[in-house]
Amino acid sequence: MDVKARSSSGPNMVSTEEEDLKRGPWTIEEDFKLFNYISIHGKGRWNSVAHSAGLKRSGKSCRLRWLNYLRPDVRRGNITLEEQLLILQLHSRWGNRWSKIAQYLPGRTDNEIKNYWRTRVQKHAKQLKCDVSSKEFKDTMRYLWMPRLVERIQAATTTTNTASASAATTSNASIEQMLLPNLSYYTPDNASTVASSDSIETQVSPISDSTDYYNGVSTNYNPNQDYLQANHESLISPIGSYCNNGDGMDFGLMELNHHWVRDGDGDGLHNLLNAEDFFFLQHQFNFNM
DNA sequence: AATTTCGTCAACCGCTCTCCA
DNA sequence: TTGGAGAGCGGTTGACGAAAT
Numbered sequence: 001m002d003v004k005a006r007s008s009s010g011p012n013m014v015s016t017e018e019e020d021l022k023r024g025p026w027t028i029e030e031d032f033k034l035f036n037y038i039s040i041h042g043k044g045r046w047n048s049v050a051h052s053a054g055l056k057r058s059g060k061s062c063r064l065r066w067l068n069y070l071r072p073d074v075r076r077g078n079i080t081l082e083e084q085l086l087i088l089q090l091h092s093r094w095g096n097r098w099s100k101i102a103q104y105l106p107g108r109t110d111n112e113i114k115n116y117w118r119t120r121v122q123k124h125a126k127q128l129k130c131d132v133s134s135k136e137f138k139d140t141m142r143y144l145w146m147p148r149l150v151e152r153i154q155a156a157t158t159t160t161n162t163a164s165a166s167a168a169t170t171s172n173a174s175i176e177q178m179l180l181p182n183l184s185y186y187t188p189d190n191a192s193t194v195a196s197s198d199s200i201e202t203q204v205s206p207i208s209d210s211t212d213y214y215n216g217v218s219t220n221y222n223p224n225q226d227y228l229q230a231n232h233e234s235l236i237s238p239i240g241s242y243c244n245n246g247d248g249m250d251f252g253l254m255e256l257n258h259h260w261v262r263d264g265d266g267d268g269l270h271n272l273l274n275a276e277d278f279f280f281l282q283h284q285f286n287f288n289m
Numbered sequence: 290a291a292t293t294t295c296g297t298c299a300a301c302c303g304c305t306c307t308c309c310a
Numbered sequence: 311t312t313g314g315a316g317a318g319c320g321g322t323t324g325a326c327g328a329a330a331t
Contacts, residue, residue, distance in 0.1 A: 047315090
């Protein structure tokens with residue numbers, strides 16, 4: 001938050017002609033008010049939502065809080081390998097179009113993806129002593145990093161196969177559909193074709209037109225539900241109240257989220273690059289310089 | 290054990306876009 | 311056609327916990 005910009009009217013408050021607007025971290029009570037208001041009335045105009053919900057917040061602030069934290073379909077937790085790969089692919093295509101990239105990662109927010117890129121990817125670019133926008137770094141991502149991620153995803157999938165054949169059938173289908181075309185996509189042999197093509201758009205599908213893509217995962221995970229219910233016993237259940245108010249309460253999206261494997265793979269063990277990967281990449285990168 | 294540095298993430302700002310009267 | 315209001319987007323910042331010294 002921008003402390004410098006805060007008014008002298010009090011902590012976390014900013015003066016306006018109409019009222020003092022609160023800023024800074026949201027309290028549980030504020031979350032509760034906003035969540036319950038939208039559960040009952042839907043979203044509407046954010047300024048009126050803020051006012052009607054009894055929040056001394058700007059509409060902008062309410063919108064952001066809803067989108068990044070409170071909405072039922074938001075996913076929290078570590079970025080999975082599949083998501084990492086997708087982010088790299090989509091960023092190579094669109095650059096810093098975070099909201100566009102986020103459309104392809106159900107439940108992830110543009111803010112989260114942006115943070116991920118800045119903290120993880122840019123960090124590794126720095127470690128490799130190159131600019132994240134340089135050709136060298138992009139080539140490293142394309143020809144080394146992404147195939148490496150695919151290998152690890154496939155390895156993880158193989159492990160899953162051993163553990164559970166039926167679950168792996170679904171998982172394999174999803175991963176292969178998403179990733180295997182990209183394995184051939186990111187090869188030096190077809191680099192010139194790839195660099196100028198629109199092929200990514202044909203390989204990954206946005207939420208709106210790819211229902212097949214998300215089939216078959218049974219996990220029902222709603223962290224916000226956990227959070228809010230843990231803190232507010234009287235809170236209206238998202239499940240119970242969202243289905244019929246018709247203004248953006250999209251439980252279809254919650255179903256779509258289930259596509260992503262939630263097995264804890266996004267933890268330290270599977271961060272963007274583990275030590276082995278990093279040495280591998282560093283060696284390759286220096287070799288290519 | 291205390292201090293410093295680093296990494297992550299929530300939330301803000303300012304700008305642009307879109308819609309509507 | 312135009313101007314205002316609201317929404318959305320990308321960049322940036324500060325708080326805070328974890329890791330390192």
